[in-house]
Amino acid sequence: MKRTVLPVIAMLAGISTAFAFNITGPDGKLDVSVELDAEGRPCYSVTLDGKTMLRQSPLGFESNIGSFTTSSSIVPSEVRRVEEHYTLDRIKKSSVDYRANEATVSFETPGGGRWEVEFRVSDHDVAFRYRIPRQGDTGAIYICSEASGFRFPGGTTTFLTPQRTAMENWKRTSPSYEEVYTADAPMDAVSQYGRGYTFPCLFRVGDDGWVLLSETGVDGYYCGSHLSDYRLNGLYTIAYPMPEENNGNGNAGAAMALPGYTPWRTITVGRDLAPIVETTVPWDLVSPRYDSANSYEPGCGTWSWIVWQDKSINMEDQKAYIDFAHEMGYRYVLVDNWWDTQIGRDRLPELAGYARSKGVSLIMWYSSSGYWNDIEQGPINCMDNPIRRKAEMRWLRSLGVKGIKVDFFGGDKQETMRLYEAILSDADDHGLMVIFHGCTLPRGWERMYPNYVGSEA
Template identity: 60%
Template sequence: MKTLISLVIGLITSLTVSGQSVTASGPDGNLKVNVSVKQGIPVYSVTYKNKTILEDSPLGFVANVGDFSRDMTFTGQKENKIDKTYTQDRIKQSQIHYRANELTCTLANKEKKNIHVVFRISNNDIAFRYEMPKYGDTGSIVIEKETTGFDFPSFTTTFLCPQSDAMIGWKRTKPSYEEEYKADAPMNVRSAYGHGYTFPCLFHVGENGWALISETGVDSKYCASHLSDATAEGLYTIAFPMPEENNGNGTTTPGLALPGSTPWRTITVGENLKPIVETTIPWDVVEPLYPTEHTYKMGRGTWSWILWQDGSINFEDQKKYVDLAAAMGYEYVLIDNWWDTNIGRARMKDFIDYANSKNVDVFLWYSSSGYWNDIVQGPTNYMDNPIVRKKEMKWLHSLGVKGIKVDFFGGDKQETMRLYEAILSDADDNGLMVIFHGCTIPRGWERMYPNYVGSEAVLASENLIFQQHFCDEEAFNACLHPFIRNTIGCMEFGGTFLNKRLNRNNDGGSIRKTTDVFELATAVLFQNPIQNFALAPNNLTDAPQVCLDFMKQVPTTWDETKFIDGYPGKYVILARRHADKWYITGINAQKEPLKLKLNLPMCGIGDQVMLYQDDKKRNPHAEEITLKKEGEVTLTIQPEGGVILVK
């Protein structure tokens, strides 16, 4: 990694200062932030190509050491330019060049205590945070409330996931970022539970453009946040966790040592959706927290639980899924809950030896453990206690286990963030990768933690099994995730079903409404470096061979991602590159066939391309075609269907 941060002498051309106001812009001058103090209230506003994205929005916080939200004075500013390149193997792009202008505004409260508000502004992204010095002998601070806000114009519509009540749902495990979105909703509608909305949050600011709000860089030093409901004027503010989360354990207000800083809040802006889908801001402003001596191998896996459920967690059924992984050329098998009881700890070495004999490695499931929910699925009470956890992870390492899936967290408090970090750190000491389930979204974690490989934090594949309603809505939801949840971090969805009926025997349960090509397309659309697909042993004989052939060669890591076309909840066309091969995929959630003329810059005249699409009977069909025009392709995507071009 090469990092260059150069100090600019004097005022940079993108900065203007007037009294209690300063304006800075990104390198190309289109994205601008104005920071000012009005009647003692610090505020900022955002424009893109001179069109309003955010009106005056409050800055600041109230802490146990003072109020930094009012009676403030603008006391100074300084500027940096940031030019940074880095490599990342587990996100949407492998080689990243981040250029931004940095503006630091110093504000003082009436007790003359300072805070610094640091803005980093690139061509389409803003990241900002608060930095606090040490105040005399005071060595720590508790942030009691943030007044940080996002004030959108009244005509803005929203694509938001509500924050649920705490301690509801399966065994009182919520919130877990699994509620249903509403598309193009007005801002003045109260959220489903009255607690606001989980990050990330997508806003359509009419003809002015689009904005995605989220946060990154959250570790053990802060809580995770979300957005409040909007006021009548369209103002959303940062909201801390609810007291009831995690069964009331832990504080809702973060505490940190001084000097210290808050996480980065991020705003991605564009006149269209391309910057939203392609942003790398969650990783641009964070750094690795610890080195690793291990080399972690990304890849694909099978898991029995998604279709065969709890009854499949036994030695013989798991061997069938190892055999499936071997037949598909997959690297992993994931054994879900109850393995400690139904297979037994004493037999795990025999099972892992069997898997390894087939060139398959093993992930094992754990509960995050126990005093904040009612979970009985084992193993429980191993991950929350550092003494027990370290002993368990040492045992897993001795067996050759490659990773763990840890489930049922149910909260965003700082105490819970400490648990995520502790699990990751201890796991890396033992060469274990970590997937989180029933959890919060990642916040820059792919870059911060070398062994982090995915989080659920979405209405994922298990819901398709539980209720027909979610199968009916599968295409709609899948057309949201590339624009919202998956654009800010790994999404461990666990999908790509080839069963027509979602049960063990492919003859009952929920009815899948999507086509096979739709399901293949989501293997590319949904980005996660470890993909546990919802294939089943019966698919080796009852699924179309064209589908099996595609799923045998689809990668899980990407060197480049390009947005081609789409609208959240309706359709999406996305291109991802692995090495020198492009996968251009599309899905359609609408009730009518979708005809599109696409401009594909990665394609040229005479290119040979493999085309996967649905025929008139909605069956998968593949053929090699030759492109006749420079970068131009005309396609039809069936309702709840898909299309894939491989070049």
């Protein structure tokens, strides 16, 4: 993996509010213009082949140390070229050559607050994130909300799935990213639950092209976000988790030490749907969060629950599925919920030994916790507590178990992102792969965490 950053164009600092700074992709067709509007609010717009994909859209955020939505100046850096090659065995393309142009635009609020927006523009993808330096003696910030928005031309239609209201649905497990998409709807249609929309979000800009919105690089230093409901004049904005998520535990915003970065907001643009389908932007912008001493081999497996459901989680049926996996040449069998009572912890070594005798490995199901929903399917209260989690993972490793499936998370708050990351990190210490279910979207995690396999939702 190699990343190269080269200067392309030098720009002047100290620009007036009338100045518009432009960044184009390597082939010159995708263009981002950054400027201050008449009220001194930073904004950007996006064109492809001269066609407007996003009109003047707001930038900035509100925080506990002030508002970062206006600026007295716009100071762009030089434009730099980014070139990187990487390989990854669990995404749509195993070998990726990434090329983009990058620039940082600095702003200063009337009160002296400093902040920057880092832009990346490739041939079909725009991405931006905020960099917040220390503010004098202030070394920490809580971001309450973002002004970050996406303003579409009139006549745009949408392909969106609604964000579910927190603490609803079965066992109070929502939002769990299991709603359906509505195709080709007008922008001013209200989302089903009035809570906005789950990423990724697809838009058709008339006959001019398509735009896909999402985010990537979310980890324990930020919350997961989604898209707001339609606002006036073609505008959608970044929306944070609902306060009710996680049964009310934890803040809905994002706290970080300074200097710090927000996740990347991504905008994939194409005249047709090919760039939307082929984009690798969720992984282009991130890097591994830790080195692993383990070698992971995802592969085919079997799963009794999908056919026989809860009653099949018993010794006889699981051995039958191990036999089936052996006959098919599959590597894994997933043992689903209730195994701790319907098979029993004391008999799991027997089942794991039988699987080994057949050249098959087990993946074991767990609930994510117990205090943010009403789940009774066991095992519960193993994965949310670091002491018990590590002990459980040591035990699984001693049995030759190769992975875990962790289910029924409580939402997208920052503390939940920390839990995802903690489970992945501890699992890697014990050589375990991880699958999530009833969960958020992965946001680049295939590259960020070497033992992350996938998400079911």
